[in-house]
Amino acid sequence: MSRKSLYDLITAPTQLIYNEKTRGLMLRPPLLVLMATLGAGALHAQDADPWRVDELALGVHASLSVPPYPPSLYSNSLIIVGQRSVLLVDTREVPRAGDDLVRAIEAITDLPIRYVVNSHWHWDHVNGNQSVRAVFPDVSFVMHPETSRLLLEEGPGRIAERAAGHRRRLDETRARLAADAEDERPEEERMTREDMRALVVRDSTRAEAYDSVVPIGADELVEDRWSPPGFEGRVELIATGLGHTPGDIAVWLPAERILFVGDLIEDGFPYTGDGSVLGTARALRQLSALGAVTVVPGHGSVESPDTLFEPQARLLTTVAELACASRDDALTDQDGAFEVFHRTVRTLTEDYRATTAADMDEAAYARGLETLVTQAWEEAPGACLA
Numbered sequence: 310m311s312r313k314s315l316y317d318l319i320t321a322p323t324q325l326i327y328n329e330k331t332r333g334l335m336l337r338p339p340l341l342v343l344m345a346t347l348g349a350g351a352l353h354a355q356d357a358d359p360w361r362v363d364e365l366a367l368g369v370h371a372s373l374s375v376p377p378y379p380p381s382l383y384s385n386s387l388i389i390v391g392q393r394s395v396l397l398v399d400t401r402e403v404p405r406a407g408d409d410l411v412r413a414i415e416a417i418t419d420l421p422i423r424y425v426v427n428s429h430w431h432w433d434h435v436n437g438n439q440s441v442r443a444v445f446p447d448v449s450f451v452m453h454p455e456t457s458r459l460l461l462e463e464g465p466g467r468i469a470e471r472a473a474g475h476r477r478r479l480d481e482t483r484a485r486l487a488a489d490a491e492d493e494r495p496e497e498e499r500m501t502r503e504d505m506r507a508l509v510v511r512d513s514t515r516a517e518a519y520d521s522v523v524p525i526g527a528d529e530l531v532e533d534r535w536s537p538p539g540f541e542g543r544v545e546l547i548a549t550g551l552g553h554t555p556g557d558i559a560v561w562l563p564a565e566r567i568l569f570v571g572d573l574i575e576d577g578f579p580y581t582g583d584g585s586v587l588g589t590a591r592a593l594r595q596l597s598a599l600g601a602v603t604v605v606p607g608h609g610s611v612e613s614p615d616t617l618f619e620p621q622a623r624l625l626t627t628v629a630e631l632a633c634a635s636r637d638d639a640l641t642d643q644d645g646a647f648e649v650f651h652r653t654v655r656t657l658t659e660d661y662r663a664t665t666a667a668d669m670d671e672a673a674y675a676r677g678l679e680t681l682v683t684q685a686w687e688e689a690p691g692a693c694l695a
């Protein structure tokens with residue numbers, strides 16, 4: 310198989326996504342939509358690259374996933390070309406994709422990648438770390454101590470779960486192919502034999518891709534603010550405390566007013582299942598004060614602050630404050646207070662959804678809402694925003 314088609318199969322949109330809440334793999338309805346849109350071809354090798362690299366300012370590039378590749382799976386990276394070296398933020402979700410990122414950077418500049426900043430420990434932002442080290446052995450990995458710890462301790466388990474999920478589906482698809490029976494699933498989920506064969510190849514390559522991940526921890530730790538040597542005045546790394554995860558780092562470029570926020574902001578619904586609603590609200594409030602003009606999220610498109618960042622910050626702040634106030638009143642009637650809180654958050658999130666055109670399906674919205682409500686409620690006692 311040619312290198313290019315192998316790569317396509319690894320990176321083509323997948324039907325399985327990792328659900329961080331249940332820590333398992335689940336079927337993602339958007340793929341069904343995608344298949345309906347593109348027909349059977351959606352499952353086959355595609356010529357398009359899942360990413361494109363945009364120059365946001367002189368020497369500042371963003372690698373962004375391109376539709377119809379689901380942004381939830383294909384993470385963004387920021388590339389900052391300095392005087393003598395390159396600083397890269399986040400390295401994609403499999404080493405093969407990391408290799409491609411390194412090549413994309415080599416097409417931009419001859420300068421070596423000196424720093425890799427990992428915005429947080431989640432697999433889809435760090436699995437390409439080894440791709441950078443392979444080409445630039447002197448590269449320093451920069452992260453929060455908690456990111457380094459979680460990446461090394463929890464990362465391998467989550468990656469193994471993903472590989473196992475692909476293998477499970479591989480077995481199922483193979484069995485279905487061998488049985489040659491009528492496909493009894495609903496029409497929109499049915500696949501042709503050709504589709505199933507393509508899925509078999511993709512699942513096995515994906516599983517192998519996850520098997521090939523070698524977790525790489527920190528060389529430099531950031532617990533507060535830091536500008537790496539050579540990037541003083543140009544790039545500021547800001548550790549924002551427990552938010553999306555315990556070790557989030559935002560990347561601030563004061564001259565260009567560009568802010569890379571990682572997954573503190575997500576297109577759709579903020580995910581705080583590995584972190585904190587209150588903490589994310591605090592982090593966003595802190596970052597909002599910087600006065601960014603351009604916000605690059607960990608997934609999805611580059612935005613001005615008013616399209617996604619500020620509405621999401623407002624939503625989380627309001628939910629956290631409301632949880633705090635409701636729980637104060639809830640000493641005698643916890644259940645009643647929770648019910649009112651739940652209803653209010655539902656109204657708030659529906660408004661948020663309507664005004665931000667947040668990209669999410671019903672199931673994702675329902676899950677996001679439930680996580681937000683229960684987590685904010687659990688966090689509220691003794692933890693208010695002010």
Ligand SMILES: [Zn+2]
Binds near residue numbers: 429431553572
């Ligand atoms: Zn994440």
